[in-house]
Amino acid sequence: MARGGAGRIRKVSRKASGMQQPSPDRFLAALASLLPPERLVTEPERLDAYRRDHAELVTPGWPIGAALPIETGEVAAILRLATDYRIPIVPRGAGTGLAGGAAATEGAFIVSLTRMDRLLELDPDDLVAVVQPGLLNGALREAAAAHGLMYAPDPASFEISSLGGNLATNAGGLRCLKYGVTREATLGLEVVLADGRVLRTGGRTVKQAAGYDLTALFVGSEGTLGIITEAILRLRPAPGPAATLVAFFDTLPAAGRAVAAIAAGGVAPAVLELLDRTTLRAVEARTPLGLDTAAAAMLLAQSDAPGAAQQELEAIAAACAAQGGRDIITSRDPREAEWLMAARREALPALERQGVTLLEDVAVPRRRVPDLLAAIEAIAAAHAVVIGTFGHAGDGNLHPTLVFPRGDAAARGRAEAAADAIMAAAVALGGTITGEHGVGLLKRHALPASLDPVALATMHVLKVALDPWGILNPGKAI
Ligand SMILES: Cc1cc2nc3c(=O)[nH]c(=O)nc-3n(C[C@H](O)[C@H](O)[C@H](O)COP(=O)(O)OP(=O)(O)OC[C@H]3O[C@@H](n4cnc5c(N)ncnc54)[C@H](O)[C@@H]3O)c2cc1C
Incomplete structure (x- = not known):
């Protein structure tokens, strides 16, 4: 596959039997009764702002529309309709990604999480923050500092990138050397699956050993397994002057x-x-x-x-x-x-x-x-x-x-x-093609050479299990 073309992506998977053709008109009509016009974008001149991320070499396709949900229930309803009408979905945070992960694919529908930007709770006793995905990293940093605390992951883009995007790319940063990357700071997630079901992982405890670590699976999944609608993040006491x-x-x-x-x-x-x-x-x-x-x-x-x-x-x-x-x-x-x-x-x-x-x-x-x-x-x-x-x-x-x-x-x-x-x-040299930005569209052609083939096949099995119709960010990451 060539680098960076977003227009001609095939659906990653579609159930062989009972295949249904995408119905964009019916999908948009159903959405119009769900969302007010200011939060459902279909005009090309307004849609243009939702097509690209920061990866300049990725050529985006044209989406059929974009939604700006304000609560988990709306995200769930959008995904239920997307499954019913077989519409590919591109989740989107602040669009600062460097691998084309949030770039629009042709005929896809954008779900922008920027309006879900609330700090739901900051608990200085348990050292946790509960956030919506559209909150900027810098806003949490400031809120934590007011309590003498620190949210450690600090991508150089902290002032302009969203926590949802940080979670979906497993973002790193300058002080991650000592304090760990986003995955190490994530205690729990609320995720909307492709069929609209809402899944909760992890919790407020620092240690968790019950079952598989689904939190770790969704962190870094680049919007291909579910849409993150809430996160429980770990805070630390702020260190002294450096x-x-x-x-x-x-x-x-x-x-x-x-x-x-x-x-x-x-x-x-x-x-x-x-x-x-x-x-x-x-x-x-x-x-x-x-x-x-x-x-x-x-x-x-x-x-x-x-x-x-x-x-x-x-x-x-x-x-x-x-x-x-x-x-x-x-x-x-x-x-x-x-x-x-x-x-x-x-x-x-x-x-x-x-x-x-x-x-x-x-x-x-x-x-x-x-x-x-x-x-x-x-x-x-x-x-x-x-x-x-x-x-x-x-x-x-x-x-x-x-x-x-x-x-x-x-x-x-x-x-x-x-x-x-x-x-x-x-x-x-024993390394990897991406340490923190993810694969997106830009690096997909290089992925097979950098992953164990059985590991890559297992990722595809997980993808099909969680997103059988291949509607979540098709063509990205794996
Ligand atoms: C100047 C500059 C400096 C940077 N420095 C760093 C750095 O030091 N470290 C670093 O790691 N990165 C860095 N980046 C890259 C970028 O800021 C990060 O990848 C960031 O995590 C992306 O966040 P975003 O909100 O912009 O996400 P977007 O670009 O909007 O999306 C990124 C990916 O996440 C998915 N996504 C977004 N929100 C959700 C959600 N709620 N649920 C599911 N999937 C979702 C998208 O589909 C896409 O695949 C830098 C970028 C710039 C422009």
Whole structure:
């Protein structure tokens, strides 16, 4: 399958017997008696806003409409009708996804969860929050902070991405190195299944061992198994002020060796991020901070270990110096720390100012980070493409971002070939084609080479069991 085309997706599965043809007109007519006109979008000019996510290379199809439900009962009713009339459904959060997961497929119906955006409960005693899926990650972050608490998963998009999207992609973030990704912060879910039944998983307890872990199954399922309508999320006491370190390197693999050495040395910083020269230059061009743009790479580390932050940073500084790191600076000033974290979060928007971007999301075992960085450099040279690499180096999760001029078909072809080579290199190093963004449409062609075939077949069995008509986000993820 080619990369990124959303218009010609076949239904993933349809029961062989009793097959019914889709009836979009009857589906829309039934919905019109369920939802007020302002929450049922069918006009092309309004629908356009619901067609794309942030994956620029994915060409979306035209949906037949979009709904903006405000409660679980409405989502259930929509899915019951979608099953009755065989209408493919694309669930959608804030549309910041980078793999085309929320991109419209031709003839599909969009269910946008943005109006289900309430914080239902924040319980500082049980350390849980109960949220609707459209609540932005940043809104929960703020609400938790008001109680001296933290919701740990912090994608760089935290101000603009929804918790439902974070759950459906199993989003990671900068401090996930220490505190775990979205799956580790999820205690329970309410999910509407394809046939409209409402399923509840997990609960408010930190430990749960009754039956299969369905919560973990739905987290990261990219809208292909059900629509998440509520979540019980784990909060933690907010850590104390962090100490921050930056170190510059004259070669990319040297920065990678420092990352591997830090991991092997048993140090557990809260943050360990990498920005290469192309990214540093793009960030400086957007917001001048005085970062050393002659360096091949910069590592940015933070420690929030109570009473031991300085000690942790000293160990990290020593590991960096041993690999040729220079201009190693540490700071306890929270404003400086926030500038540096903001600079890191600007990496993608800054690269996007340089041209069209194709962002990869590969992850490898930590000790293979230097090999992955060397492979990325070799691939950039072999395919004559510009690659800005940044990301969660401490997790072994990097975002090599291929940048090419708009409208240059040859450059786009080279970038796509290079992206495929990067994914193949990550798999060869014992890694994966996606650490946190999901497969969506963009990476589906690369999935078979990166998964055990029996595991992939089992995923298809689960998909058919939960969504026998293949109406949920068909063509995405698996
Ligand atoms: C500048 C920038 C920085 C980013 N940084 C990070 C980062 O550090 N870490 C990271 O992991 N990601 C990052 N991302 C990617 C993106 O923000 C995440 O994937 C995010 O989790 C998507 O959330 P969303 O609300 O935008 O979801 P959408 O893009 O709307 O949807 C994403 C997927 O989830 C499904 N979905 C959405 N809501 C539901 C629901 N309620 N039920 C079932 N399925 C649903 C959709 O069908 C789709 O498959 C970044 C993106 C940008 C633009």
